[in-house]
Amino acid sequence: MKQRVISIFLLLVFWQALLGLEPAHTATLQEQNKPLDTTWIEPLTGMEFVWIPQGCFSMGSPSSEEGRKDHEGPVREVCVDGFWMGVREVSRGEFAQFTAATDYQTEAERQGFSWMYAGDWVARPGVNWANPGFKQSDAHPVVHVSWNDAGAMARWLSAKNEGDFRLPTEAEWEYACRGGTHTARFWGTVREDGCAFANAADLTAQERFPAWVVMDCEDGFVFTAPTGHFQPNDFGLHDMLGNVWEWVYDNYQQDAYKLLPSINPLHQSFRSERIARGGSWNSKPSAIRCANRDVLQAPDRRSDDLGFRLIRKTENHHEGKTGR
Numbered sequence: 001m002k003q004r005v006i007s008i009f010l011l012l013v014f015w016q017a018l019l020g021l022e023p024a025h026t027a028t029l030q031e032q033n034k035p036l037d038t039t040w041i042e043p044l045t046g047m048e049f050v051w052i053p054q055g056c057f058s059m060g061s062p063s064s065e066e067g068r069k070d071h072e073g074p075v076r077e078v079c080v081d082g083f084w085m086g087v088r089e090v091s092r093g094e095f096a097q098f099t100a101a102t103d104y105q106t107e108a109e110r111q112g113f114s115w116m117y118a119g120d121w122v123a124r125p126g127v128n129w130a131n132p133g134f135k136q137s138d139a140h141p142v143v144h145v146s147w148n149d150a151g152a153m154a155r156w157l158s159a160k161n162e163g164d165f166r167l168p169t170e171a172e173w174e175y176a177c178r179g180g181t182h183t184a185r186f187w188g189t190v191r192e193d194g195c196a197f198a199n200a201a202d203l204t205a206q207e208r209f210p211a212w213v214v215m216d217c218e219d220g221f222v223f224t225a226p227t228g229h230f231q232p233n234d235f236g237l238h239d240m241l242g243n244v245w246e247w248v249y250d251n252y253q254q255d256a257y258k259l260l261p262s263i264n265p266l267h268q269s270f271r272s273e274r275i276a277r278g279g280s281w282n283s284k285p286s287a288i289r290c291a292n293r294d295v296l297q298a299p300d301r302r303s304d305d306l307g308f309r310l311i312r313k314t315e316n317h318h319e320g321k322t323g324r
């Protein structure tokens with residue numbers, strides 16, 4: 001009897017191997033959590049989202065990293081659940097569809113001014129997302145938008161679609177920026193390679209602003225570039241470094257990496273400081289790093305180098321959970 005059972009078992013194993021079938025339980029956690037499609041287009045704006053699988057990474061920068069500040073440490077392992085992320089920064093054309101549909105007025109429009117950078121910060125009257133102070137097409141990233149403005153667009157998209165839209169947390173943003181890499185920049189260790197991957201302060205910008213510290217290469221843009229113009233990282237995300245700084249969801253906490261949990265960390269408080277990530281067209285090379293945290297004093301801050309991208313969280317795509 002025992003021999004017969006073993007024979008049947010071996011026959012089944014042989015049969016399964018012959019058919020090339022894998023037993024169901026060998027499917028990896030990653031495969032189980034993968035959505036059916038890995039890109040998704042938001043129907044109202046045409047914004048493209050890509051699935052960022054759950055994962056863990058070393059958040060923060062080592063003390064040896066050039067340009068590093070103390071609040072970028074201590075480096076620690078952080079894990080985030082999977083999410084959909086905007087492949088590109090929100091463009092001016094996409095933001096225009098939001099304002100046209102809702103009559104929303106940005107804080108720069110309501111208060112009648114925004115901040116512009118040309119070596120020093122100047123509060124300039126009449127400047128806003130539709131009148132940015134330099135030439136832009138609808139394909140360029142929207143600028144002069146506050147944290148509050150970004151939240152308003154996210155709430156509009158959440159009301160019109162399945163899923164919840166919001167800014168990425170700091171952890172989600174840095175995980176997405178790194179795209180599985182461990183270097184200061186997702187393209188590797190040679191910062192001059194950056195002109196293929198990021199619109200930053202470069203030789204093109206130095207012709208206009210001679211005092212700027214720049215990358216020793218030409219990216220071709222003094223101010224913003226069309227979103228998606230540069231090569232993406234390994235997650236398929238464009239402009240995670242450079243072009244415009246990107247708002248994240250958290251309130252700023254200097255000691256966040258000491259205090260927050262390592263699973264899906266998020267800092268929320270009554271303090272007004274917020275954070276932007278990734279650097280912009282006016283950033284010197286040492287600011288163009290995935291770990292860099294720029295502290296902004298209030299959620300109504302806006303400027304000509306500051307925009308955002310959104311993420312989308314859904315329940316029906318076997319959304320990846322860290323399970324810890």
Ligand SMILES: [Ca+2]
Pocket residue numbers: 199200201202204205219220221222223281
């Ligand atoms: Ca540039």
Ligand SMILES: [Ca+2]
Pocket residue numbers: 089239240241242243244245246278279
């Ligand atoms: Ca950016």
